[in-house]
Amino acid sequence: MTPETxxxxxxxxxxxxxxxxxxxxxxxxxxxxxDQVTMAHGAGGKATQTMIEGLFVPAFAPDEEGDAHGLAAxxxxxxxxxxxxxxxxxxxxxxxxPLRFPGGSIGELAVNGTANDLAVAGAxxxxxTLAMILEEGLRxxxxxxxxxxxxxxxxxxxxxxxxxxxKVVERGHCDGMYITTTGVGRIDPRASLSPAALRPxxxxxxxxxxxxxGTAIMLSRDEFALxxxxxxxxQPLWPAADALLGxxxxxxxxxxxxxxxxxxxxxxxxxxxxxxxxxxxxxxxxVRPDVMGAAEILGIDPMYIANEGRLVAFVAxxxxxxxxxALRAAPGCEGAAEIGEVKxxxxxxxxxxxxxxxxxxMDLLAGDPLPRIC
Amino acid sequence: MKYVDEFxxxxxxxxxxxxxxxxxxxxxxxxxxxxxxxxxxxxxKYGVDDLLPENVELVHGPGCPVCVIPMxxxxxxxxxxxxxxxxxxxxxxxxxxxxxxxxFLEAKAEGADIRMVYSPLDALRLAKANPEKDVVFFxxxxxxxxxxxxxxxxxxxxxxxxxxxxxxxxxxIVPPLRALLESPDLRLDGFIGPGHVSTIVGVRPFEFIPKDxxxxxxxxxxxxxxxxxxxxxxxxxxxAGKAELENQYARVVPYEGNVAALRVMSEVFExxxxxxxxxxxxxxxxxxxxxxxYADFDAELKYETPGVRVADPKACQCGEVLxxxxxPWECKVFGTACTPEHAIGTCMVSxxxxxxxxxxxxxxxxxxxxx
Numbered sequence: 001m002t003p004e005t006x007x008x009x010x011x012x013x014x015x016x017x018x019x020x021x022x023x024x025x026x027x028x029x030x031x032x033x034x035d036q037v038t039m040a041h042g043a044g045g046k047a048t049q050t051m052i053e054g055l056f057v058p059a060f061a062p063d064e065e066g067d068a069h070g071l072a073a074x075x076x077x078x079x080x081x082x083x084x085x086x087x088x089x090x091x092x093x094x095x096x097x098p099l100r101f102p103g104g105s106i107g108e109l110a111v112n113g114t115a116n117d118l119a120v121a122g123a124x125x126x127x128x129t130l131a132m133i134l135e136e137g138l139r140x141x142x143x144x145x146x147x148x149x150x151x152x153x154x155x156x157x158x159x160x161x162x163x164x165x166x167k168v169v170e171r172g173h174c175d176g177m178y179i180t181t182t183g184v185g186r187i188d189p190r191a192s193l194s195p196a197a198l199r200p201x202x203x204x205x206x207x208x209x210x211x212x213x214g215t216a217i218m219l220s221r222d223e224f225a226l227x228x229x230x231x232x233x234x235q236p237l238w239p240a241a242d243a244l245l246g247x248x249x250x251x252x253x254x255x256x257x258x259x260x261x262x263x264x265x266x267x268x269x270x271x272x273x274x275x276x277x278x279x280x281x282x283x284x285x286x287v288r289p290d291v292m293g294a295a296e297i298l299g300i301d302p303m304y305i306a307n308e309g310r311l312v313a314f315v316a317x318x319x320x321x322x323x324x325x326a327l328r329a330a331p332g333c334e335g336a337a338e339i340g341e342v343k344x345x346x347x348x349x350x351x352x353x354x355x356x357x358x359x360x361x362m363d364l365l366a367g368d369p370l371p372r373i374c
Numbered sequence: 375m376k377y378v379d380e381f382x383x384x385x386x387x388x389x390x391x392x393x394x395x396x397x398x399x400x401x402x403x404x405x406x407x408x409x410x411x412x413x414x415x416x417x418x419k420y421g422v423d424d425l426l427p428e429n430v431e432l433v434h435g436p437g438c439p440v441c442v443i444p445m446x447x448x449x450x451x452x453x454x455x456x457x458x459x460x461x462x463x464x465x466x467x468x469x470x471x472x473x474x475x476x477x478f479l480e481a482k483a484e485g486a487d488i489r490m491v492y493s494p495l496d497a498l499r500l501a502k503a504n505p506e507k508d509v510v511f512f513x514x515x516x517x518x519x520x521x522x523x524x525x526x527x528x529x530x531x532x533x534x535x536x537x538x539x540x541x542x543x544x545x546x547i548v549p550p551l552r553a554l555l556e557s558p559d560l561r562l563d564g565f566i567g568p569g570h571v572s573t574i575v576g577v578r579p580f581e582f583i584p585k586d587x588x589x590x591x592x593x594x595x596x597x598x599x600x601x602x603x604x605x606x607x608x609x610x611x612x613x614a615g616k617a618e619l620e621n622q623y624a625r626v627v628p629y630e631g632n633v634a635a636l637r638v639m640s641e642v643f644e645x646x647x648x649x650x651x652x653x654x655x656x657x658x659x660x661x662x663x664x665x666x667x668y669a670d671f672d673a674e675l676k677y678e679t680p681g682v683r684v685a686d687p688k689a690c691q692c693g694e695v696l697x698x699x700x701x702p703w704e705c706k707v708f709g710t711a712c713t714p715e716h717a718i719g720t721c722m723v724s725x726x727x728x729x730x731x732x733x734x735x736x737x738x739x740x741x742x743x744x745x
Contacts, residue, residue: 015703019703021709022733025713038482038483296378355382355384356422357391357425358598361734
């Protein structure tokens with residue numbers, strides 16, 4: 001519907017020169033130049049990316065450029081090989097506010113979050129360690145409830161808690177309870193996953209309706225006069241990962257759990273890591289109507305809202321249907337859907353075909369729609 | 375979502391898109407300005423411009439309330455926010471707008487008590503809950519948000535809440551439009567009128583655009599079909615050689631506006647002689663301040679602020695970009711002194727501004743081709 005007319009200008013020399021300058025600037029490794037840490041550095045968007053790639057990676061992994069399994073690959077879990085056995089190791093901390101919310105609590109998140117980072121790395125979660133920072137004055141009943149939640153979630157996910165640590169800080173120096181977990185898992189022999197493995201033609205799957213965790217947290221804070229019965233989607237993802245590995249085998253390129261920054265952030269990270277374009281079809285993305293309604297009122301795109309029990313998988317086209325069927329048969333993944341496709345150009349970019357029939361670029365968020373969701 | 379999805383029907387969109395195609399002359403280039411930032415957002419969110427012929431170009435207008443706040447005003451706000459006894463409140467999207475040295479987000483990280491609110495009433499509630507502190511609300515926005523600030527101030531006065539103060543940055547939409555239209559090098563063929571502002575001020579204040587400047591204006595709603603229909607109505611006028619004022623958004627916008635809201639605004643606010651706009655410079659009678667009756671609530675009167683005008687670099691050409699005279703990349707500071715990380719002009723501050731979009735998405739912002 002857009003016919004070529006002579007009104008469409010060609011790219012002039014001067015414009016091309018400026019485009020080249022921009023391209024060069026964008027291709028450079030980001031530098032961490034902030035004077036202080038702001039909430040934006042914790043939001044999972046551009047500021048976070050600048051801090052990680054501009055400060056942490058150069059300090060911890062200066063020689064790892066191109067290593068698909070090191071820190072610089074920025075996968076959900078790192079990889080260690082011990083006597084020929086591939087292990088995945090990951091760590092995560094949890095500062096969610098409030099501690100309990102519809103559908104879950106900080107303790108449950110701490111177990112599932114870490115177990116899921118292992119699962120999407122293609123590793124069956126085996127054991128986790130647990131560090132708790134407690135605020136003076138925290139009610140013992142609240143602590144008891146979280147200990148029970150952690151034990152329950154660990155049993156459900158099939159992981160053992162094998163070590164731990166506690167610290168107590170003065171009142172006002174933390175907010176009730178912060179939890180850090182580290183997890184170890186055995187890398188499944190069927191897994192050959194890498195964020196750089198996406199190829200044009202690959203299909204993008206999500207394991208269920210998106211945006212429920214972030215929306216549940218938002219509404220539970222009572223900052224908005226909105227009522228809806230939306231529960232967090234927190235759940236262990238190993239059964240889903242296992243099903244995908246079984247159905248797609250080597251055709252499974254990569255998996256990510258779509259936590260902070262949501263599905264949009266996952267797609268952006270992988271488009272960059274694989275130097276491909278990703279096109280998502282908005283109309284095919286599963287979102288519950290009440291989540292859609294809340295997001296509409298708050299002016300937030302569900303694609304950016306955090307999930308705690310949803311993964312995004314990238315699969316070769318020839319195994320996509322089998323992978324989707326297997327995913328839908330996994331517990332809690334009945335609502336899985338194919339939401340898009342990997343393309344060639346423009347590399348590193350994510351596009352959305354809107355349900356209205358238009359197209360737009362879906363970038364990393366510059367800032368923070370909502371702090372402390374996990 | 376009933377009553378919303380109807381306005382996002384892709385089949386109706388395709389039909390309107392076909393009508394639009396039949397209205398444009400091949401070879402002629404059409405530049406239409408959507409005045410309001412809300413329209414810019416919808417156009418971006420739904421990809422409305424993808425449904426337009428290549429020779430119909432949308433130019434984003436000066437109607438993004440956050441982007442037009444100049445650096446000097448942000449600096450003034452920061453000076454107040456850093457005071458010991460102050461809880462400073464503003465809308466979330468104001469947090470990242472750059473002052474000459476800092477954003478509110480950065481000042482917050484340094485220890486200033488800056489809180490995001492969703493409505494001025496939230497700030498008033500904070501004032502009641504913290505009687506020992508001054509709670510300052512950094513008010514921004516066009517006529518759309520000014521009535522809620524006005525009502526909040528009325529309530530504060532009625533309830534005798536003395537620790538609630540306001541930095542008033544409210545602006546009015548007509549003066550910058552007039553300034554754009556006055557310019558001899560204007561290249562705009564028509565206007566999508568600001569739907570939200572018009573719910574308050576009505577359609578009448580825009581009569582001068584077709585009458586004095588011969589450009590059609592269609593006040594439009596914010597759903598994608600509203601915008602497409604607004605564009606179709608403008609193009610139909612151009613095709614028929616007309617320039618008229620039309621109201622596509624009559625389901626919400628009355629011709630005379632919201633009289634009650636206008637009354638409370640005139641009670642609480644008065645026009646400033648002039649107000650500075652980021653990228654556009656000073657425009658006379660374009661900003662509001664608190665009236666004498668509300669002087670006790672005026673944070674600018676209570677606190678010393680630098681009040682310094684921080685000049686946009688001379689080379690900033692936002693005005694020309696907004697008028698459609700130059701492309702973003704033709705601006706002298708584009709991509710060098712002015713980038714999304716260190717924005718100078720309004721077109722780079724807003725992620726949906728013409729310059730920011732072009733910087734982020736490069737040629738793709740124009741070609742939109744995926745292989």
